[in-house]
Amino acid sequence: MLTTDPAERRARSLDTSERRGPSLGTWGRLAGAVVAGLALYAAFPPLGAWWAAPLGIALLVAVVDGRRVRAAFGLGVLVGVAYQLPLLHWTGEYVGAVWLLLLVALVLVVAVPVALLPLVTRLPAAPLWVAGVWVAGEALIERWPFAGFPWAKIAFGQPGGPFAPLASLGGAPLVSGAVVFCGAGLWALVRALRARQRRAAAGALVAVLLGPTAGLAATPSVDADPPGPTITVAAVQGNVPRAGLDFNAQRRAVLDNHVVQTRRLAAEVRAGRLPRPELVIWPENSSDIDPLRNADAGAEIQAVTDEVGVPVVVGAVLAGARAPDGRLVRGPRNAAIVWAPRSGPGATYVKRHILPFGEYIPLRGIAAQVSPLVDRVTDFEPGTGTGVLPAGPARLGVVTCYEVVFDDSVRDAVRGGADLLTVPTNNATFGYSDMTYQQQGMSRLRAIEHDRAVVIAATSGQSAVVAADGTLQARTGDLFTPGLLVETVPLRTTTTLATRLGPGPEWVLVALGVGAVVVGLVQRRRSREQGRA
Structure with a gap:
């Protein structure tokens, strides 16, 4: 029997559609x-x-x-x-x-x-x-x-x-x-x-x-770029003993690797095979041994800095502090330290945007129920400031690894007077994944955004030098191999409309x-x- 009731027809239609599925x-x-x-x-x-x-x-x-x-x-x-x-x-x-x-x-x-x-x-x-x-x-x-x-x-x-x-x-x-x-x-x-x-x-x-x-x-037209000061900068990629969080177990080996590559740089310069840099940049976590507390690590960095003869920006983990009862009252800090020949450590920037589930564990109680591996991550303490460091002839804007994704991190560095940007990064933690290439793309966009050259120094690759127009000027080869880059880049003080508008x-x-x-x-x-x- 047919019905003329609209509500009943809709109900039958719904019943039919439910039986038939999507x-x-x-x-x-x-x-x-x-x-x-x-x-x-x-x-x-x-x-x-x-x-x-x-x-x-x-x-x-x-x-x-x-x-x-x-x-x-x-x-x-x-x-x-x-x-x-x-x-x-x-x-x-x-x-x-x-x-x-x-x-x-x-x-x-x-x-x-x-x-x-x-x-x-x-x-x-x-x-x-x-x-x-x-x-x-x-x-x-x-x-x-x-x-x-x-x-x-x-x-x-x-x-x-x-x-x-x-x-x-x-x-x-x-x-x-x-x-x-x-x-x-x-x-x-x-x-x-x-x-x-x-x-x-x-x-x-x-x-x-x-x-x-x-x-x-x-x-931008490359030919229209005004002449200005330049700097020859070196990025050192020392490599790590093995991928993953376990690379921290051989912290001294990571430091030694970067020392060895920097000594190789000095030898290549003396032999005339590479131009003399005015600044050397090491990656994030290149010294996971606190060089300000560990005399051996500090002495090794000082010796190689004296040998190369120019400031070295060292990516270091500064140790935390514990109360007498063992409570962590200050977490470790992820820092970039300008290490000068003869005079030693100077200006320091502590990373302010730290990586969730990498440098600290949000919702730790819940996270521990999901994976016991979170116990291997000690919560870092974020820093403050704009990341602008006097480093040789440059006012270096340090945007450490994960920070490159944040608009304010890069913009604050440029507004603070940075004429060159660097992204020191430790991608060894993330193995052979695409992370390093994605981060490279972000650095290229930041170069365009603020009209600044960017030097990417990576522990295990891929290190790169990005021109101010976003093009890749140089990069190292395969991941988890040591490498050196020495390039001349401009020191820019102009500001783009994006920098000014914020x-x-x-x-x-x-x-x-x-x-x-x-x-x-x-x-x-x-x-x-x-x-x-």
Whole structure:
């Protein structure tokens, strides 16, 4: 018997759909969410397919457009897992499954902005609002969870593409916003062409082309660079006895390796095979023996510094302090010390952004239940300051390893007077993972953002010298091999628009995104009220 009751027809329809399971369209959206996340990952080094990011965004927006917030959140979780899992698996390389706590938090921070996209995709100029919502999510990741973990910013996958020069105008947030604007524009273009809406298609085409065109227009001309002072700098890669946390068990061997490579540098200079450096940079953790407390370590560093005859920036772990009852009252500190010939240790910077699940364990009680390996990690104590150290002829801006992902760390160093940047890093902890290549891409973007050359000194590779325009000037070879780099780079004192504006462009984009979400919520509520009427 047929029924004309609408409520009963809807109930029967729901019963039928539940028996049949997810529709083909639902499976397509689920698959699309996974592919979108993988495309965002593919943009990052070492794959470096920068063009995959706007394509991933276009697919992501297509997948969630027209969905309810709850459904879009679920799709956002899939996007987040497909994006973050392959990108950040190195964080658990040697601390076990505890890194999944970090992954869960980061996936949620991706899923929330994705859940909000359906509220703005039907507004006029939708690609702009989509970009604002995405940058708002990245601004959150910059600050939370665990004091921020913004490793997966879309901008960091763009150092080799046409969007990268925009970093000099508005920093990493502007680059991320431009990539998302382009991708959302591509989605809007396809939608307008399918609906044969010529005016909308023309506007969407502008969104697709604006970012890369502006980036190409902002590309600095190498020939136009003003002449200025330069410095010849050496990066020493001493290597470690073995990968992983266990390299700390042979701390003296790591120090000795860097001493040996620096002596080799001095010998090559004396023989005329390498130019004489004016500054030598050792990587993070090159002396895990506190050279200020351990006389043998200090004497060894002093001897090789005297031999090379120029300041050596030493990455050292300064020991913590314990109370008489054994309580740790001051954790160890991750420091960069300028060690001068004859006069010894001088200016020091202590890393202020320390790595969660690497240099300290958040939620230690819960983490210990997930993996017993967390007991091997002693919580470090963060430092303060801008990281600017007088080092020979340079005012060196030290951005230690993980700190390169934070906008404020690099910007504060440049605003504090740094004319050269260095990223001393210890990637031995993360084995043969992609971490070192991802960090190299970030350093290239920072060079463009602030018009500064960057010297990356790594314990086990890959060390590199990045020119002020973001190009790789030199780099060492295979991972876990010793190496030396000696290059001449400029000392710059100019400031880019991004340096001067600071977080301003980020907050403008965040305001646009949040405002659009509010408008979308109001419109959706009105539509529901009209539907009930």
